[in-house]
Amino acid sequence: MNREPPKRQGHVDIRDVARAAGVSTATVSRALSGRGYASDDARRKVAAASRRLGYQPAAPGRSLRTTRSMTIGLLVPDLADPVYLPFLRGVEHAAQQHGYVVVVADARSSTTLERRQLDRLYAQRVDALVLAGSPRDRAYLRRLQRAGLMVVDPEGPNGPSDIRRTTEAHATTSLCEHLADLGHSRIAYVTRGAPRGRTAQRRSRAVIDSCRKVGIAAKPVLLGARREPDDVGDMLAGLVRSRKPVTAVVCGAHSLAPLLLRAKSAAGIHVPDECSFVTYGDSDWAAAYRPALSVVRRDLYARATAITTHLIAQLDGHDPHVTDPDAHRVEFVPRDSVARARS
Amino acid sequence: MNREPPKRQGHVDIRDVARAAGVSTATVSRALSGRGYASDDARRKVAAASRRLGYQPAAPGRSLRTTRSMTIGLLVPDLADPVYLPFLRGVEHAAQQHGYVVVVADARSSTTLERRQLDRLYAQRVDALVLAGSPRDRAYLRRLQRAGLMVVDPEGPNGPSDIRRTTEAHATTSLCEHLADLGHSRIAYVTRGAPRGRTAQRRSRAVIDSCRKVGIAAKPVLLGARREPDDVGDMLAGLVRSRKPVTAVVCGAHSLAPLLLRAKSAAGIHVPDECSFVTYGDSDWAAAYRPALSVVRRDLYARATAITTHLIAQLDGHDPHVTDPDAHRVEFVPRDSVARARS
DNA sequence: TCCCGATGTGTAATCGTTTACAGCATGAAC
DNA sequence: GTTCATGCTGTAAACGATTACACATCGGGA
CATH class of the missing domain: 3.40.50.2300 (Response regulator)
Structure with missing residues (x-):
């Protein structure tokens, strides 16, 4: 008779509420969900019982x-x-x-x-x-x-935001123009490895394209297994102090920036006098660093809320309310880490 | 007759697998879960059908x-x-x-x-x-x-790790001794507001106690509504350049550090020459900052895995395997942001 | 031969919800 | 006094899985 699955500890279920309120489970469900008929009297009793017992409908059921x-x-x-x-x-x-x-x-x-x-x-x-x-x-x-x-x-071809491609490209263009204006003609674009994700690929292409457009030679640098500041520093020094020196490094990922900065300081490369620095991604630390870092900032938080709100509207069968275009803002924020290139 | 709830789209259920494998749902369940009897033959057929259909048991059911x-x-x-x-x-x-x-x-x-x-x-x-x-x-x-x-x-009185209290207190002691050794006798302990959480309270108390023990006057500073570097900078300048100057500031939360550093630089306070700096919490940025920041580091990741593994052992009814003591390591990491106090 | 344990299988009950349906008032319209 | 719509309620059937139980079947001792 007793084919018991392990009885859940002290969880009050809809039957408990029904009993306490003196109605059926169907009425409890209707009263709480607001769907279907329920008399005011029933509603009150159910609400009371439910609150008193601390009832929360079990998600699995x-x-x-x-x-x-x-x-x-x-x-x-x-x-x-x-x-x-x-x-x-x-x-x-x-x-x-x-x-x-x-x-x-x-x-x-x-x-x-x-x-x-x-x-x-x-x-x-x-x-x-x-x-x-x-x-x-x-x-x-x-x-x-x-x-x-x-x-x-979100990154997909027909994702919620194809705008993004254009806006980030735009910011990248600003960045490159900024560099060109300050006389930079050879830069390094540093990434951890060959760009895998769509964002990384898009970004890499945008940097290359924009640089070409403004007449800058962009040297792609893959860090690969190099993880030590000294190691990376040596490599950077080679670039910066070569015959045809790189005068700025663009960092392709925010999380990479600390390593690059340590590398530069390990190699004694002064930022921005000897070599300028820009990174994708912003943070309090980037702003607090001295010199304050010039960055390409995007508002990922806004982007995520926009996408998700849109998604949920679909799920709930509402009209998918047009997404806020502001949510995809990407902008170049010049600060102090890029200076005029040494001629 | 058709009391249909909205038919789930294309989800294959256990019945589909049972049919495809030519057995009952009970057998499918047994074969897949490995609990209860199931012939090798049945296992094979079920595995095949299940894989072919891409069956994943629905969590809600x-x-x-x-x-x-x-x-x-x-x-x-x-x-x-x-x-x-x-x-x-x-x-x-x-x-x-x-x-x-x-x-x-x-x-x-x-x-x-x-x-x-x-x-x-x-x-x-x-x-x-x-x-x-x-x-x-x-x-x-x-x-x-x-x-x-x-x-x-984890922070609770009988939480998985009461060790932690002692270890963090230990690290705080090291920190204070370090400061005392370098001749600091007045410091500021900066937090966002009055400490709320257990960690914050514990830490605050530890700082006060340790300082007293080594003969340092620790001035608690609550930032309150101050959020602007200039504003905070003025306040810090007041402390650092008073008649009885504070020679080091201890930052109570990692996320607060960038603000404090910007404040100092806004006020023209040189770190560490004019005023030393230490913060709780470590990160790549803290190490990349110049001067590299001295910090109290704790391995929250290890802590979390330890706690969770322990928890799951309990849930799964295994012997709750003793937790790795190393998981609670908290240590003071001296770097370059604290120097000898100016007399 | 008969019994018994071990092994394998299927039937059906169950978990906690929501909801289709039927039933029962009540009151209005004829 | 029928009819009918309306409001409210309860009964019971799902949803998709696991599992107790009953019922095989099989091999080996007695």
């Missing part, structure tokens, strides 16, 4: 019935990189505002792990999956999409 | 039956503060390793929001809730605990 988990998955390429934090925050806030909850999954820069994480999110039946960056295995993702997973890829 | 959601909630006091990122990452990694998934909830420094978020996590029936920092409304939390929510409070 609800999800099972409604096929909506009120859950948004967020796949982050690598949580170790703080760039993703504002994005995560944006998604969380938008979700929060509409009663959704966020499940984060870190792929840790591993394709295998990414797949595992995708499987998990799929198994969770998240209502939608938001990509914080480019996925490593597009094919796998597409399979899950076909299996019913709703995916939002 | 499973949770409903097993009363385990394989989900860990993480309540973050304020996602805007990057301190919490390593912690989040640690929790996520440990969870990931054991098949759990993490739901993050940001309280955004608001008590109201914190309560709402707690309700949501409770409604999600997370298997456990980990607190990334001190909760604002302990009473509310306790109510949910009584209602069946399992809460892990």
